[in-house]
Amino acid sequence: MPYESRLFIKTGIVLFAAALLLGGLSNLPLLGVDPGPFFGPIASAGPAHLHVFMYGWVTQVIIGVALWLFPIVDRDNPRGPTWLAYLAWVGINLGLVARLVAEPQATAYAPASIWDWMLLASAVLQTVGGLAFVAAIWPRVKTRG
Amino acid sequence: MPRASKWAIRLSLIHFAAGILMGATMLFAKAGVGSVGLLNHRLTHVHMMLFGWLVQFVIGVAFWILPKFSEAPRRGNTTLVWASLLALNFGALLGTVEPWVPTLGAAGWSLEILACVLFSVHLWPRIKGFDG
Numbered sequence: 001m002p003y004e005s006r007l008f009i010k011t012g013i014v015l016f017a018a019a020l021l022l023g024g025l026s027n028l029p030l031l032g033v034d035p036g037p038f039f040g041p042i043a044s045a046g047p048a049h050l051h052v053f054m055y056g057w058v059t060q061v062i063i064g065v066a067l068w069l070f071p072i073v074d075r076d077n078p079r080g081p082t083w084l085a086y087l088a089w090v091g092i093n094l095g096l097v098a099r100l101v102a103e104p105q106a107t108a109y110a111p112a113s114i115w116d117w118m119l120l121a122s123a124v125l126q127t128v129g130g131l132a133f134v135a136a137i138w139p140r141v142k143t144r145g
Numbered sequence: 146m147p148r149a150s151k152w153a154i155r156l157s158l159i160h161f162a163a164g165i166l167m168g169a170t171m172l173f174a175k176a177g178v179g180s181v182g183l184l185n186h187r188l189t190h191v192h193m194m195l196f197g198w199l200v201q202f203v204i205g206v207a208f209w210i211l212p213k214f215s216e217a218p219r220r221g222n223t224t225l226v227w228a229s230l231l232a233l234n235f236g237a238l239l240g241t242v243e244p245w246v247p248t249l250g251a252a253g254w255s256l257e258i259l260a261c262v263l264f265s266v267h268l269w270p271r272i273k274g275f276d277g
Contacts, residue, residue: 054194062202071146099172106176116176123172130165134158141154143146 001068004085008064011093015056022049048096048103055126056096063088063133070140084136091129098122146209149226153205156234160197164190185244192240196257201233204264211271225267233260 001009026049028035067085072078079085102118146154167190174183208226213219236256243250 054199058199066206103175112177116178119172119176120178123169123176126172127165127169131162134162138155138158141146141151141158143148143151 002079004079004082004089005064005068007089008060008067008085011089012057012060012064015052015060015093015096019049019052019057022052048100051099052096055092055130059130060089060092063137066137066140070137071142071144073139080136080139084132088129088132088136091125091127091132093129095122095125095127095129098125146205147220147223149223149230150205150209153201153208153230156230157198157201157205160193160201160237164193164198167193188243188250189241192237192243192253192257196233196240196260197237200257200261201230201237204229204233204260207264207268211268212273212275213271221271222267225263229260229263229267231260232256232263236260 025035025039026046034040063085067079073080098118099122102115102122105115106113106119167186170179171183171186171190173179174181204226208220214221233256236253236259238253239249239256240253243253
């Protein structure tokens, strides 16, 4: 399995565990337990939690396996430009971390804050990451020959 | 990979790119850039990403990778697969307008469900051991 695939799949597994933990933390108030000033806002950020599951875990495992198993581009350069794969990894993961931190704090209804800027950066990073994967895998979606 | 898989995966990547851009505009709106009304378009994003990208990508890879039959047609009834892809993509497209026209959104969901049923009917006999 190529290194970039291992990177995506292992990161996906880590984020799966993180998403499960966030889910657990978000349910603590139901048990009358305060998750605290740090985990509280993060655990309550529903969309951020959902995206850690769907983008952080599911999509990254898909990306890792696709980069490994899809038909080669050509014999000289089987997986095409690997820098696109690394750009995808950086964009997706940095974007998700920034989202987890910023989304609970940012609001469209208040003057711009550092959290709004972080959320904007998260949006750009996640977009660049996803589009880098599309660019990396597109030439490998082909029939034989 | 077979032609149906190539179509499914390429279409799924297009939905993925479009869904990501849609999601980015929503996140921008959450940060105060752009119309706050964009936050009401969550269902558009869901249809693009869940059915257009994820389910369709899985269909494409499953049709390609799962065990084949020993006799032709090696991958079973491909008409069901093409019908499934048509239903899925039309369904996802209709689903993207759900925030504005809920009845079209309902039609979209129905087509997406039909697509999943059609593909499941195709796939079921291919889930077998090597001695099958």
